[in-house]
Amino acid sequence: MNDYNKPSFYRIFLSIPLLLIATSVDAEWFEEKKAQSVQEAFEEGAAHVDFRLRYEDIKQGEQGAQALTLRSRLGFKTLPFELFHAFVEFDDVRAIPNDNNYNSGANGQLDDVFLEDPEGTELNQAWIAYDVANTLIKLGRQTMSLNNERMLGGDGWRQNEQTFSALSIRNETLNYTRIEFAQLNQVQTNQDERLGSAHQDINAKLFNLNYRGFWLSDLSLYALWISDHPEQKQWETSTYGIRFSGDLGGDFSVAYQLELAQQEDAGANPISYSTTYALIDLVFGYQGVEVNVGYERLGASDGGYFVTPLGSLRDFQGASDQFSNNGLGNIQGGIQDSYLGLGYAAIIVFAQQSLPASISVNYHDFQADSVVDNIDHLGEEWNIDAAIELDHYQVLLQYADYHADQYGKSDQHVWLALSMSF
Helix, strand or coil: CCCCCCCHHHHHHHHHHHHHCCCCECCCCCCCCCCCCHHHHHHCCEEEEEEEEEEEEEEECCEEEEEEEEEEEEEEECCCECCEEEEEEEEEEEECCCCCCCECCCCCCCCCCECCCCCEEEEEEEEEEEEECCEEEEEEEECCCCCCCCCCCCCCCCCCCCEEEEEEEEECCCCCEEEEEEEEEEEECCCCCCCCCCEEEEEEEEEEEEEEEECCEEEEEEEEEEEECCCCHHHCEEEEEEEEEEEECCCEEEEEEEEEEEEEECCCCCCCCEEEEEEEEEEEEECCEEEEEEEEEECEECCEECCCCCCCHHHCCCCCCCCCCCCCCCCCCCEEEEEEEEEEEEEEEECCEEEEEEEEEEEEEEEEEEEECCEEEEEEEEEEEEEEEECCEEEEEEEEEEEECCCCCCEEEEEEEEEECC
């Protein structure tokens, strides 16, 4: 049962002693030298371990959920031998003291709000790589990302990271140019491993041409084909995009992201459609103050809508995951997200210690791209992020408040985390 009668600040206060015992050792990988034998490659390899403890509190209508979870990660990387090297990494997620106060998707807590941080231990990455002539070939379970991870990413905010079983090839022979190709055969999602959909077989291909020869800017031409999914036929799509981004520093800085993509049905997708994606994101900065203004459109037409089932969904459309739609990243009728943010970063001097700190407030207004079932205005959301660092420590506080209009339920989220790295 969900013990939601206690106020949120009370549960946060009780969790602080547990947060303070969190430790992390995020070992910097050695400067790679070549091993003379397989034995030396393993004996001289490097291990890393880190821990991330996070408290999350959700109130959604009359329901709620609370979770204090600890993710423990252990990895090992070999030294290169004959141009080969390998990596293996395990993750363990534990709820403290248990997972009785939230619905992970498979723990039976159906009277609680869904929160996608399930308990479990699994192999996160296991790959072997061959690095020769400015070309890196990697085979196995691995993390993968495309640009800002809207189309393809690990959704690393979640305790259980999304990874892919794939063959990936990256070549950087040409000046300022990176060419990437990948064949993806399985996606290990953020879902509870007890669910059949946690590990999903797919047949997907990625191509990305990235050119960095412009002044402080990148150009990306990409294509993502998902041609076969045994169960999720709506995933089967062809997506082609162009992205131009950069960060022009200085006393007055300007950072920008401009992206346009076209998506159409593929394979056995039951919906025949063609629609577009667009992103305009601008950040203006001066003396620690930043103003962020942006617009993101995930289109809809002919009964279909632009989907991003392999992307990092939590990084977009606010922080409360209103429109993930079982991993599709969009809803029927599409979404237009207009947002405005204000942030400030500074160095705070306290007890002769310099503490980098930041705070930001963001507002999102969500409109339907096309009216379906008389749904026009979806809702709006406020986000607050605050962080402060001391040596190897970082304290993070986040808040999300979604006000539903014609879609979903109004809800509030609070996150509190402490991390430490060396």
